[in-house]
Amino acid sequence: MKKIYWIDINRFDKKIDKSTWLEVSEYLINHGYDVVLLTGYMHEKYVPFGYHVDIKYFKAFNLPFFFKISLSLTIFFWLFKNIKNNDIIIISPLSLFYCAITNFFKKLNIHLDIRTIPVEIHSVFDHIDYFLHWYLQLKFFKTIPNSYSFITYLLQKHIEKEFNTSFKNTVIWNSGVDFGRFKPVKDFLPLNNKKYLVTYIGVVTRNRGLDTVIKSLKNLNGEFTNKIRFQIIGSGNYLENLKELTTSLNLEDIVLFKGYLPYEKIPEALMDSDCFISPLPNRPEWEVSSPIKIFEYIACGRPIILTPIAAHKVIQNTNCSIIWTNGFNSEDFKLAFEYTYKNRIKMRKSAKSLSSNYQRIFSWNYQANKLYTFLKRFYG
Template sequence: MIIEKGKNTNNFREKKMVWIQPTSRDKALHKMADLEVLNQLAKRKYSIYIIKTTPKINEPSRLENSLVHIISIPLKHLPMILPVMRTFFLLFLLPVQILTTKLDFIIEAPDVSILSFIPILILSKMKKVKLILDIRTVPVETIGFRGFMLKFWFVASIIVAKQFFDGITIITSSMKKEICTRFHINPKKVGIWTSGVSLELFDPFKYVSERLDFKSKLGLSEKFVVFYHGVFTNTRGLTQTIEAMKILQNKYPDVILFLLGRGPIASNLRSLIRENGLQNNVIIHDAVDQSEVPKFISMCNVGIVPLPDHPHWRHQSPLKLLEYLAMKKVVILTDIPAHRAVIGKNECGLYISSIKPIEIAEAIENAYMNKLNLESWGRVGREIVREKYTWEKVAVDLENYLLSIE
């Protein structure tokens, strides 16, 4: 049974779902993008429980401004030990949840906790609980022992889900094709729900009056701002983008690269800025709460998503890109399938064929020379998001898939 978009769900009984939160995102649950789609499902008569770990004893049972319940496992964050301890707790917790709560679905991410599902494979069939593996990304940082283990449990989880789970959900159609081909999975078993954006939060009209004042407060009046927000890692093209600023430094001294976020290479980026004398051309600002991000995007002239053409980026659903588009910003971005799938040939995207500094510099120069056109070019971006990528539409896609496997 499929629910059409916009159809009222009052005739359906309340569904109950357990969502097992990956340990990598436990500390930032309140910022988790998944939480948005879960809130939308809660509005559609789903009772949802997130299982997460926390070092706090008195963790609230519900997040502020959220319809989602929390089941907390009190464990300290010890990177190598935490996933194993959590798996041990889940071995006991999941059977209890199935026996005491009339669950409809349990949704799990691909990691070591897949081991905790072995004891409930038969029990879930008896109680008619559907088990779903949800894949948001393939392993990205795969260096060293930790990287090896991430890849190992990712593959193991998919193999288990293929044989014993009721379904698999994946973030994009291209990743679905890759996973189904690699693991010989029937595509009919796999559903898709993408990243999404809140058009209410990422609303450029809210910042029309304060945008210039905020830009002035940051000391960026009369500057042409190229904006990036997100995690700082070696796999995101940030080093090359800073090197591109060195190329532009003398010719366009009013061009500023603004990096909002944090990450393991933040100190390396600061060193690179100092070594190249770019203190007046590149700004690193610490991460802010998600509610503050639209204000920062509003003050920029153009966004940038310089992800390299690596297998782990080709089939993603780039959340940051969607946030720029929702704010009607033109985006400089690499010509990879993940980006083409969203923007296509629309003029809100300025494609680069690689992350070579010279190509990034040329794209920034192109944006700069067309700065009077950027506002009109960016308008289509919000319509792209409105048509396909609001959290309401994403929740409908997920719900349709869940009901199709009942």
């Protein structure tokens, strides 16, 4: 049985998105690979229920900037002692340098998987992090891996242009969703007897359009103000800013902050929602992405408000359950909220078909099979 070491230089217990690693690892295990996830943690070693992946946790300095360096060094020292010649390593760009050093002493099968380009670069530390863990890594060590995968073809083209290169031995696999975990509710609460709840779930950072959504709620026409509620489920470094914005606009009764939720509790938390929203603006990092949350929204069979970016347009839905904003400003979101509420009965009926329409191409099994087939063909 061939072994895969999948390295995630992160605090895995605090990640909003665990499903990429858990679901894809589970598929690879079920098809004959032995998968070991090597990662870090903040508070406790997260143990996923119902998955068979072996997760090895490593301690690191819990400080900005130093966390990634110390975790990388710890993992690669361990890897150097334990890896065997035919084993496969799946890494992200920030591990390229360490792979290059290890590869000097041991011949490795290195697969570079790139799921995003850097986002939220604001502080001095952010710029240093970008330079060390993205730019230098890909500038000097991009040819070290034997093979590559990207979350979208647009992302591959973006990186090739940025670093003036052309990657060989590549495969594209997108985000997905577990349709057994995320699924439509059979019995909705009557729409006329409750507030209409629109939900965003995910990381809360500056460049995700959430502040614009909150500002749009201030301008709702009077008939909608008492009917619509907007809840944010998630955490991040911009959460307090959004709470302050909500208070300054006197929207505390309309905007609800639910905080961080573990992956296992997210499906249940979405059950009361009447509509979902992905307000991502037209920035390069979002245009080339594959937002996992829109697939989870689809699986729940609810109407969805989406901005007109390329990453959202993979959903080619012809019925009225997808509401496209005209643009990215607060007026566009205001109109979308009002339209959604006015047409809520019709959209609820149409949204029931969303989940079944996309179960094949948006499932984790479908996406994981792309990676499995590639690895099996390339490495055996």
